[in-house]
Amino acid sequence: MTGRRTGCGRLGLRLALAISIGLASSFAIAQEEREKSTDDLAKAAQNPVADMISVPFQNNFNFNVGPHKQLQNVLNIQPVIPITLNKDWNLITRWITPVIAQPALTVTGEREFGLGDINPSFFFSPKQPTHGIIWGIGPTFVFPTGTDKTLTAGKYSAGPAFVALAIEGPWVVGILVNNVWSFAGKSNRSAVNAMTLQPFVNYNFHGGWYLTSSPIITANWEAGHGDRWTVPIGGGFGRVFKIGKQPVNAQLAAYYNVAKPSGGADWQLRAQLQFLFPK
Template sequence: MWGFRSTLTIAAPALAIALASPAIAQDKSDEGEKSTEELAKEAQNPVAKLISVPFQFQSNYGVGPFHQPQGVLNIQPVIPITINDDWNLITRVITPVISQPKFSPTDHREFGLGDMNPTLFLSPAKPGGIIWGIGPTFLLPTATDNNLGNHRWGAGPGAVVLTIKGPWVVGALVNKISGPSPARGRARMSTR
């Protein structure tokens, strides 16, 4: 039977893809057409001035008391906003779609959305050899099931630093999310 959560689980990723589709029709930039190699490097740069919708799949094995696999598909639309000639604001929202194994013999496998993690990076428009961005990161209690998220608000600082040398993109993206005291029966949340 289709309920609100089932509909939301299907509608939210479809909406994210539909909203990002205008990026396909985007006009050429003033810089001219970019090479495939340049576009590939920008796609790996979380603060590049490039609209992208990367998908990242994680498969975790041996989860829960029955040692079953868990699958997490992170949909991560990145939308840059030009503030002025010197600065860009890069928005990045991670939306996990989770297939969670059962944790007791009477449970069933859960499938749905996890808590969303939007991040804003303030980044120089014309970086040198070191590319960086800093800004706030948030945790939004959007999970469609109790087993798929923390069900708490959270916020904290985020930063990214990287360099591109030849075919290599090397760097780190870090954040620290803190939230209010947990509800009874929930684990304390302090990092992510």
């Protein structure tokens, strides 16, 4: 009887050990799949023409703006919506709607708060990379929707936009560029001829963490040489994670302007929360 009980005990111990190993393996596989899914989402969030709906809220704190060296706050609401055109092409729509808290821009001026000029862009992008390069091209527009004269250029503008990037291992590296020219609007406002150039470099770790640098370089071709360029340098970090079942991408970065127009910000703190809706 004792030998039989000992044999049953050994069998039960082996069974419990096998179940424990199976559960541990299942947990490890599930954890690995979750990390892989999060890592893939992080790279998709860093791709401006990804086939994925996303809604970023990007808040830019611009320090020492204007004659009184005050804080300017710009919240960019930037929904990205892909539209399938056919089996080979997508149309990626990207709207930037700025909400601005503007400090006084002259000695006798006042602070203003309101909507800035809306900037929609439309990228025609192939579903498959071309020789390893993901790209998109199309028109971009600026509409004079600003609610105060200090928040708008007062002009309708349009021009070409282009984005190209490569994803290799943990790296996501690319560039986004556009140039707009005014073609209509208030006659008492200056003509618009402006370029935006945004190189971006991201290095991804496991668990959705990443390092990032994506300075927004601008050139106002209508301004004098000394007031033409805004050139920031810097970077930050971010992570993709879930709130409940909702994937989000959170990011924090800082940039110092090595070149800026008169009255422009010395440096910028950028905080972003991006809601992701993968297929």
